[in-house]
Structure formats: C-alpha cells, structure tokens
Amino acid sequence: MILIVFDFDHTVVDGNTDVKILDVLGDKKDSIKYESSTGWTEHMRQIFVQCEKQGVTPADMISVLKELALTKGMRILFQTIRDSKDKIKVVIASDSNSWFIDVLLSHFEIKDIVDEVHTNPAEWNSNLLLLKRYTTNENCTRCPINMCKSEIVSNSATDDISAIIYVGDGSNDLCPVINLREKDIACPREGYSLSKKLDKVKVKCSVVKWSDAARIVDYLNKCLNIS
Incomplete structure (x- = not known):
C-alpha cells in the first residue's frame, strides 16, 4: 500500500478556505484583524461568531466555498488514485476544519x-459554526499548538504501507517532510513556503516540486510498480 497525505488549502484546493470564507462578510471582512497571541483557531472562532451576528447561514458559506477550484492537475491525480484505490490510502492533514473540507470533498x-x-x-x-482544536501539541516545537502533522503521518502509516507521498505547500508541512524516509517522496507546491524551506533544509526523502499536480502521477505510478 502507498500512503498519500495531502494538505488541503493551496494544495488540494487553489486557495485558502479560512480566507475565502471571509467573502460572506462583504465589506465588513476588512475590519477583522488576526491577533497572533490568541492563535489561528481562536481567530477563526471569532470570525464564525461574527458571521452568526451578520446573519450568515450555512448555505451562504457553502456558496462561497464552492467558488474555490481544485489546483491545476489535481483532478488528474485523483483519477489516478481512484484507478488504483485498492493499493492507495489517502489521508488529508489540514489546519482548515472538518465542515469546510467535507463540503468541498463532496462538491x-x-x-x-x-x-x-x-x-x-x-x-x-443553529447558525453558529463551532470550532475546536484538532489536538493540543505539547511535544513538537516546529508545529502550531493545535496540530503536528508528523504525528498524523506516523499514526496513518500502518505496517502495510510501503512508501509515503506527502503533498503540501505550507510551513506546517515541513515537519512531516523532515521525518520522511529515503524511499518516501515529498511533493511541495512550487512558489510556496514549503518549497522555499526545502531549498535550505536537508531531507532523506526525494523531493518532487510541482505547479501542476499531474506531475506527481508518474512518481505515484513508480511507487505502485515497486510495491
């Protein structure tokens, strides 16, 4: 089995769900400022409270989220996965939230x-989207307080997994990539922070940069032929 782990924002979808959802607030979105001292999850909680106060409904949010598109080539990559799904385990590790992701996976x-x-x-x-932290990260200094993606990858990599392909873009994708093995593959999106950080960090795994996710298909097929 091959394990493919995807980040979601700017990886599966060509945009950031947490930023995109602000469109439901119209002109009022410009008044919302991020306070780093409280953390991103708390910031999003406050945004959802503001949405409720403004009368935003779940249907309004769905409409805005559906304006996001899959990143270039991602449809081709997912079709390749579907064709060999009996040999591939797919995991999403994201700092977005379960409802946003569920809406878009269905869409x-x-x-x-x-x-x-x-x-x-x-x-x-009712009309308030309640948000919780995924977990409380007390051990990893590279990752944010609510999530260590290395831990997610480790827990998902069961004994039958022969290789891991990690597809991401952001700074919080660096930790799991650093912990990949020689036989694994990191696929950072070109032009984004993960790709830039990997230019300065030595890792054990192979690195395949992409701007079109269809490029990952050849490497996936090689892993499948070996497994």
Missing part, C-alpha cells in the same frame, strides 16, 4: 477516495 466528488481526514472539528449549532 468535487472525491470524498469516496479519502480514507481519513485529520483537521480541526467543526459543527453547526
């Missing part, structure tokens, strides 16, 4: 090929 009709989603839990209470 893009790829929910059926995703085996696990590791993200911040979110559920509706």
Whole structure:
C-alpha cells in the first residue's frame, strides 16, 4: 500500500478556505484583524461568531466555498488514485476544519477516495459554526499548538504501507517532510513556503516540486510498480 497525505488549502484546493470564507462578510471582512497571541483557531472562532451576528447561514458559506477550484492537475491525480484505490490510502492533514473540507470533498466528488481526514472539528449549532482544536501539541516545537502533522503521518502509516507521498505547500508541512524516509517522496507546491524551506533544509526523502499536480502521477505510478 502507498500512503498519500495531502494538505488541503493551496494544495488540494487553489486557495485558502479560512480566507475565502471571509467573502460572506462583504465589506465588513476588512475590519477583522488576526491577533497572533490568541492563535489561528481562536481567530477563526471569532470570525464564525461574527458571521452568526451578520446573519450568515450555512448555505451562504457553502456558496462561497464552492467558488474555490481544485489546483491545476489535481483532478488528474485523483483519477489516478481512484484507478488504483485498492493499493492507495489517502489521508488529508489540514489546519482548515472538518465542515469546510467535507463540503468541498463532496462538491468535487472525491470524498469516496479519502480514507481519513485529520483537521480541526467543526459543527453547526443553529447558525453558529463551532470550532475546536484538532489536538493540543505539547511535544513538537516546529508545529502550531493545535496540530503536528508528523504525528498524523506516523499514526496513518500502518505496517502495510510501503512508501509515503506527502503533498503540501505550507510551513506546517515541513515537519512531516523532515521525518520522511529515503524511499518516501515529498511533493511541495512550487512558489510556496514549503518549497522555499526545502531549498535550505536537508531531507532523506526525494523531493518532487510541482505547479501542476499531474506531475506527481508518474512518481505515484513508480511507487505502485515497486510495491
């Protein structure tokens, strides 16, 4: 089995769900400022409170989220995965939230090929989207307080996994990539922070940069032929 781990924002979708959702607030979104002292999850909680106060409904959020598109070539990569799904385990590790991701996986009709989603839990209470931290990270200094993606990869890599392909873009994807093995592959999106950081850090795994996710297909097929 091959384990493929995807980040979500700027990786699966060509944009950031947490930023995109601000469009539901119209002109009022410009008044919302991020306070780094409270952390990103708390920041999003406050945004959802503001959304409720402004009368934003789940349907309004769905409409805005559906304006996001899959990144270039991602549809081709997912079709390749679907064709060999019996040999591939698909995991999403994202600092977005469970409701956003569920909406978009259903919208893009790829929910059926995703085996696990590791993200911040979110559920509706009337018209308020309640958000919780995925976990409390007390051990990893590289990762944010709510999530260490190395831990997610480690827990997902069961004994039957012969190789890991990690597809991401952001700074919080560096930790799991550093911990990959020689036989694994890191696939950072070109022009984003993970790709730039990997230019300065030595890793054991192979590195395949992409601007079109279809480029990853050849490397996936090689892993499948070896496994």
